[in-house]
Amino acid sequence: MSRTHVALAATLAAVTAAVVALMPAPAGAAADDPVLIRPAALARGADPAFPALVGSTIVDGDRRVRIDLPDARLLGRAGGAYVVAFTPVNGTHQRVTRVRPDGSRRVLLRGRGWNDAHLSADGDHLLTGQYLGRPGRPGRTVLRALDPRSGELLVQRTLAGARDVLDARDGVALVSGDGVRRPTVRWDLTAGTIRTLTGSDVYLADLAADRMAAWTRDPYLGGCSVVTSISDPGRVWWRSCQWRVEAVAPDGGRLAVVPLLSDGLGTSTVQARAVRGRRLATYDIGGWFGQVRFETATDLVLDAHGRVRTALVRCDGADCERASRTVSTRRP
Template sequence: MKIKLAALGAAAATVAVLTGGLTTPAASAPQDVVEIQPSTLARGADPQIAFQDRKRILDGDVRVYVDVKNMWLVGESGEDYLILTWGSGNRYQIRLVDPDGNLTLLRRGGPVLASAVLSGDGSRFATVQQGRRRSTVRVYDATDGTLQASRVVAGVASVLDLDDRRVVLGTWGPNRTLSWNTTTDRRRILVEKVGYAASIEADRVAWYTRDPYRRGRSVVATLSDTDTRLWRSRSLRVAEFSADGGHLATIALLSDGIGPSEVQVREVDGTVLDKYRAVWFGRIAFEDSDTVLLHVFGKRKAAIVRCTDAVCERASRLRRAVP
């Protein structure tokens, strides 16, 4: 059910009542790295963007418990939330959840191989059915699940972002970053490299110069003009763009497994602003232009943590640190 709070709030599974807005600096390690230990941080406000904590969606003064076995929050769609759920056989369902926790089935399929991506305005979402030599990209209405557009592209594709008329794709084999106009069904090659992150709202795109396991580098450019290169790195990749495009959250280029152990906040030209370290990090998101929300896992405890200018606070209740 939906729970309204008097104070700002929303952020961890069984979320506790806010204990105030105190902000406590996390202990700093040498070289200006902030070592985050969730259990040592004061409790602040809940996340002000939709954020998942196990089976709860936390969004400002709203808390929604979702009665499913497994779920992943895709994003906000109007007053509702789009989620991907799965069960036995890894067959997936894409559903809407209203603020009272009621579920509406939009699409089903399986197995779960690729995620769903929601447009910035929450009006539609895209999925990819990946094959060895080609992928099928489909775009659906986020209110009723109606198929709006479909296209087969060469290679193994990923949806990087979409809006009300186009989809940005990254593909391996051939290595390309594409823009597909779903109104005209025309596609345009943005760059002959594999795109791995993009934000239409921020006008940003990132790609690999080649396979990162074979000395490939990461390049950040403007999406509207990929000849305008903003930053490149041989050791880091973009995990998230801020909505205004002015900041990046970056992680190690070859981060894999459960998640990275360090996150950096940078200006778009790569200038380091802050570094955060923990046992590992889950979701990384910008709450506003220079504030990050981090799902932080310590040795024993985990929590959603808000950090601005190397100052951190808990944005959720503490939980046992399990993946």
Template sequence: MRYPGRSGIRAATAVLGIATALAAVLPQATAQRDVAHIDPAALSRGADPDVPHLVRDTIRDGDLRIKATTRGRHHALWVVAGGYLVRDYNVGPERRTVLTFVDPDGNRRRVARSRGWIEAQVSPGGRRLAVQTWRRPLEQRSVITVTRPRSGRVVARTELRLATLAAVTHSRVLLGRRAHWHDPATQWWNYERGTLRRIHGQAALGADTRQDTVVFSAPARGEFCNRVAVLSHPRRTLWRSCRVAPHRWSADGEHVLTTRAYFDAAGTDRWWVADGRTAKRQARVAGRLDWHAVWEDDAHFLTLAQSDAGRAAILRCDLAGACERASRIWRVPLPSEPSLYYAPPPVVLVDR
């Protein structure tokens, strides 16, 4: 839900039922222009982001500057116990996805490499890392490995068919099974005991275990429909939608960032701030925006944006939708293919 080769990767994730598969096929012509596109260059300059982020090949975390990987293109950044995790995609002759652990001194350890795609989930507190790999794109079987990020020690490993890695905790992994196929289900894999337990008859796409919230695929109502429910009571529905999809809840659970459930482009054209329990929309930011956004604190979120003139930056927006610039401006050419819609600055925001 933002990287080179995005169309092919999205096709793979749709088949595999990965949690990010909510960003999929809709012609760009449907992008609405009822609200003016935000122009980062026209905004006042605020403080730098108060969350870890990558600028080109350097991790910035407060005053820390840590050299990250330099091969491939960065797609995601996580904070884990003892350091950071960077996901890169190499678009050269040896196409592959690589997951690398980087400690605060800049030492690196490769966690996973695949000619297919790699998904990762980090537990609250960052002491467990679940990694899902495929040997080849569009493959139905995947391997899920749980490790201790600081040491790299493998805690558990399993191979599954048609599985979506939705979340990980200190002792369990939440899995969506057979999304968009017959007999969907959500299971807890207790990797300490080696057991699988079915908890619901819909496939989970993602979850926020701290907020006790889960997002289920609900294809019976439409290909890209979703149902948001209470994780501990999965039959209890918070809301349903075929138009918008939740992306991130704030730490206090009061608000959630939502965007379109499907939009065929490298970026999206809307971020909404909504009530965390009802999804009632409270604010909107429109423009050439990144598929990823992250809460900086309970009252502000960060995303990347590009103007219609190709000027790109990090944005900081509040609960009312008022924004300021949180970085310098980069001149990034607009995509030559209009349907791609958006090209990011050389920045990756933390995934949390």
């Protein structure tokens, strides 16, 4: 090869290397490298598209409503007000209150023995269950649907075993099974009727996305998680014995998952996966993640509790930004 050809080849190689260096990484590359979330270090982006609790303030678009309620959990919006569950400082029994935009409140539910309350996606029903049972004897759960504006009881049913409301919208609620003995059911809140959905013990359901996740058996005894369609429980999308589902994208195409046996305050690792299990991104934090929700088909909003600062963080792949101001991290 002549010196001219050698020089030309070297120049072409250099140009090619430069072009390759400037090209974006393949779409799947970010999935292999965990993204470390540091809430205070992230650039500020838009507020979340849904009402969210940031510190002691409800953030909903341009609206800010301060609530100052202990151990508060925002259930959602019902009409022009918000439904919040909290535990009074002087007691262990939860309450649910309706908070108006001016900050005024009305208690909807109080007392002992009921499970965590659930507000339907359309804001029309406030649902809860009360387990009644004694050691060594079969128990039952009293399911109630209340009006989230007045607290009035709308409909009530009693089912055998320990049950939980998984999701509700458009006058329908899905209620979990009881291990391998009793099926997951569909509760018609208008007619009051109950029908079996699947014999599996479903632990998460999203009616809008047409997805649910069930246990094959007790996860502490070797059980795995299986993702199927609500409309077709026999159609299996993904099965995992290491991860469980925390949230589903609105179109059903993505999942947010955490380690199978995560417990306590929350996990320090969340993954975004395609519905068939392909890993899209891994998010780690020095503290813990609270609630995990999809804002769009691709944007995941993480309640990110760092060691010092806490914020809502929006991520799509390796691209993350803050979706709220930061507040001091407070351990329950």
